[in-house]
Amino acid sequence: MNKQNVADADSGPKMKPRRLHxxxxxxxxxxxxxxxxxxxxxxxxxxxxAKKIGITQSLLFKYFATKDALIEAVYEQVYLxxxxxxxxxxxxxxxxxxxxxxxAFYSDYxxxxxxxxxxxxxxxxxxxxxxxxxxxxxxMHQMILRPxxxxxxxxxxxxxxxxxxxxxxxxxxxVYIGIRQHIYRMPCPDDxxxxxxRSVDRFLKAFSVATP
Amino acid sequence: MNKQNVADADSGPKMKPRRLHxxxxxxxxxxxxxxxxxxxxxxxxxxxxAKKIGITQSLLFKYFATKDALIEAVYEQVYLxxxxxxxxxxxxxxxxxxxxxxxAFYSDYxxxxxxxxxxxxxxxxxxxxxxxxxxxxxxMHQMILRPxxxxxxxxxxxxxxxxxxxxxxxxxxxVYIGIRQHIYRMPCPDDxxxxxxRSVDRFLKAFSVATP
DNA sequence: AATACTGTTGATCACATGATCAATAAACCG
DNA sequence: CGGTTTATTGATCATGTGATCAACAGTATT
Numbered sequence: 001m002n003k004q005n006v007a008d009a010d011s012g013p014k015m016k017p018r019r020l021h022x023x024x025x026x027x028x029x030x031x032x033x034x035x036x037x038x039x040x041x042x043x044x045x046x047x048x049x050a051k052k053i054g055i056t057q058s059l060l061f062k063y064f065a066t067k068d069a070l071i072e073a074v075y076e077q078v079y080l081x082x083x084x085x086x087x088x089x090x091x092x093x094x095x096x097x098x099x100x101x102x103x104a105f106y107s108d109y110x111x112x113x114x115x116x117x118x119x120x121x122x123x124x125x126x127x128x129x130x131x132x133x134x135x136x137x138x139x140m141h142q143m144i145l146r147p148x149x150x151x152x153x154x155x156x157x158x159x160x161x162x163x164x165x166x167x168x169x170x171x172x173x174x175v176y177i178g179i180r181q182h183i184y185r186m187p188c189p190d191d192x193x194x195x196x197x198r199s200v201d202r203f204l205k206a207f208s209v210a211t212p
Numbered sequence: 213m214n215k216q217n218v219a220d221a222d223s224g225p226k227m228k229p230r231r232l233h234x235x236x237x238x239x240x241x242x243x244x245x246x247x248x249x250x251x252x253x254x255x256x257x258x259x260x261x262a263k264k265i266g267i268t269q270s271l272l273f274k275y276f277a278t279k280d281a282l283i284e285a286v287y288e289q290v291y292l293x294x295x296x297x298x299x300x301x302x303x304x305x306x307x308x309x310x311x312x313x314x315x316a317f318y319s320d321y322x323x324x325x326x327x328x329x330x331x332x333x334x335x336x337x338x339x340x341x342x343x344x345x346x347x348x349x350x351x352m353h354q355m356i357l358r359p360x361x362x363x364x365x366x367x368x369x370x371x372x373x374x375x376x377x378x379x380x381x382x383x384x385x386x387v388y389i390g391i392r393q394h395i396y397r398m399p400c401p402d403d404x405x406x407x408x409x410r411s412v413d414r415f416l417k418a419f420s421v422a423t424p
Numbered sequence: 425a426a427t428a429c430t431g432t433t434g435a436t437c438a439c440a441t442g443a444t445c446a447a448t449a450a451a452c453c454g
Numbered sequence: 455c456g457g458t459t460t461a462t463t464g465a466t467c468a469t470g471t472g473a474t475c476a477a478c479a480g481t482a483t484t
Contacts, residue, residue, distance in 0.1 A: 018431085018432075018479085018480070019430090019431055019432070019479080019480050019481070020431075021431090022430095022431080025431080025432095041253075041255070041339060041340075043253070043255040045470080045471065045472090046471075046472065046473090047470085047471075047472095055432080055433090056432070056433055056434075057471095057472090057473095058432080058433070058434080058435095058473080058474080058475090059431080059432060059433075061472080061473060061474075062431075062432080065473095066472080066473080067471095067472065067473090120339065123335065123339060123395070124339065126395050126396050127253060127332065127335060127336065127339075127395060128253075129397070133396055134396065134397070134398065137392075137396055137398055163410075165401055165406075165407045165410075166407070166410055166411075166414075168388070168389075168392065169385040169386070169388070169389075169407060169410075169411050170385065171388075172384060172385045172386075172387075172388025172389065172391070172392070173381040173382065173384045173385030173388065174381070174384075175384075175388065176380070176381070176383075176384025176385065176387065176388055177380075177381075177384070179384070179391075180349075180380065180384070183335070183338050183339060184338050184345055184346065184349055185341070185346070186346065186349055189377055194377075195377045195378070195381060198375075198377075198378055198381075199378075199381045201418075202378075202414055202415060202417075202418035203414060205414075205417070205418055206413075206414040206417055206418070230449090230450070230461090230462080231449085231450050231451065231460090231461050231462070232461080233461090234460095234461080237461080237462095257440080257441065257442090258441075258442065258443090259440085259441075259442095267462080267463090268462070268463055268464075269441090269442090269443095270443080270444080270445090270462080270463070270464080270465095271461080271462060271463075273442080273443060273444075274461075274462080277443095278442080278443080279441095279442065279443090425484100426483105426484085427482100427483080427484080428481105428482085428483075428484095429480105429481080429482075429483090430479100430480090430481085430482100431478105431479085431480075431481090432477105432478080432479075432480090433476105433477085433478070433479090434475105434476100434477085434478095435474105435475090435476090435477100436473100436474080436475085436476105437472105437473085437474075437475100438471100438472095438473090438474105439470105439471085439472090439473105440469100440470075440471070440472095441468100441469085441470070441471090442467105442468095442469085442470095443466100443467085443468090443469105444465105444466080444467075444468105445464105445465090445466085445467100446463105446464100446465090446466105447462105447463080447464085447465095448461100448462080448463070448464095449460100449461090449462080449463090450459100450460090450461075450462085451458105451459085451460085451461085452457105452458080452459075452460095453456105453457085453458080453459095454455100454456090454457085454458095
């Protein structure tokens with residue numbers, strides 16, 4: 001892959017290969033851009049990004065026609081495969097106890113979204129009104145929360161049943177952990193799974209779904 | 213484009229005078245700046261703001277030495293008195309049933325924060341790392357959630373008691389309604405009080421605190 | 425080694441942006 | 455009215471910013 005990354009006749013400690021293959025360079029730019037825009041926002045300046053990468057600003061425009069195109073690539077990288085349809089299948093798999101399904105989902109999902117870059121870029125793009133956000137949240141609604149509501153309705157024995165709004169409330173309470181951590185930079189529990197578990201159990205208990 | 217010039221000989225209805233008293237003008241600028249920065253973010257350009265107000269960009273700098281000073285004034289206007297200490301008193305007033313106290317608080321609080329300008333400026337400033345945000349959230353912790361936790365502990369008869377993290381979860385689930393509405397611009401219930409009530413009742417039920 | 429190819433640079437353009445200041449005109453006052 | 459004050463403007467400065475391009479230098483090919 002990298003031919004002369006470290007083993008170079010160098011006079012300095014860090015000697016990056018001056019010249020990369022386009023695919024490599026492009027990916028490098030995207031990766032760095034994700035971290036960069038996550039930190040400073042989508043109004044971050046191309047010169048600052050280039051400086052951080054260690055290339056010239058003009059090189060950015062050899063790989064992306066405009067800054068918007070670069071941001072699109074950032075979106076793509078960050079949003080891609082963030083919502084797998086496999087989750088839907090596991091949520092409706094009634095061979096597994098409902099509580100386990102919910103906990104399994106939020107355990108996976110939280111490790112995926114409680115991440116600095118994702119959390120912040122999602123918030124920045126949301127504030128900017130990006131269509132991608134509504135698409136994502138609609139996806140969340142259709143692929144996760146709606147099936148989940150159906151499962152709870154089936155599993156709930158009594159007449160007190162949750163609404164979709166209740167599910168958004170459950171979801172929001174959990175997501176808010178990540179917001180506190182990465183947007184507001186507040187001290188948060190190292191392992192959010194405990195809080196998630198308690199939250200889910202309170203929710204299920206309210207509708208008399210079996211919890212241990 | 214100039215809609216305000218024509219008025220001074222005209223004694224008709226309240227036409228904005230071209231020339232305002234400094235206090236008035238200053239307040240007008242702040243008010244418009246709040247709405248403006250809430251919409252486009254703190255990187256909004258002074259020329260766009262001036263155009264929206266209907267004044268010249270240079271006039272802004274007669275009232276605020278720098279753009280940062282203007283943003284500070286925006287913060288002040290938006291954050292000021294957002295957390296009243298009166299709420300603490302009402303939360304610990306044990307002559308009122310606990311459930312009523314909680315619902316009363318979140319009913320008031322939600323009408324205060326489920327507002328476009330507040331929600332978005334809070335999020336923008338949070339992303340920008342403003343110290344004000346952490347101060348505000350610390351205030352929320354000390355003045356609201358901590359007393360509230362104490363009240364619930366007292367009122368809860370059994371050994372299953374909430375933690376502070378549980379309270380943040382309750383809080384986050386409610387706040388998330390406003391985030392969905394104003395940050396992500398998703399369709400939300402017209403009256404959030406119903407969802408709030410259900411959320412609070414689920415919470416209290418989990419700790420066997422009396423609910424109707 | 426010589427040559428062609430192309431990833432990369434440094435200079436530069438055109439315009440945007442925060443900030444400044446002398447000139448202007450609306451309000452105030454005698 | 456006439457004169458003073460000052461809120462407001464229009465022009466302007468210095469720098470920032472996205473984008474462009476000819477020239478350069480590392481790599482591969484012959």
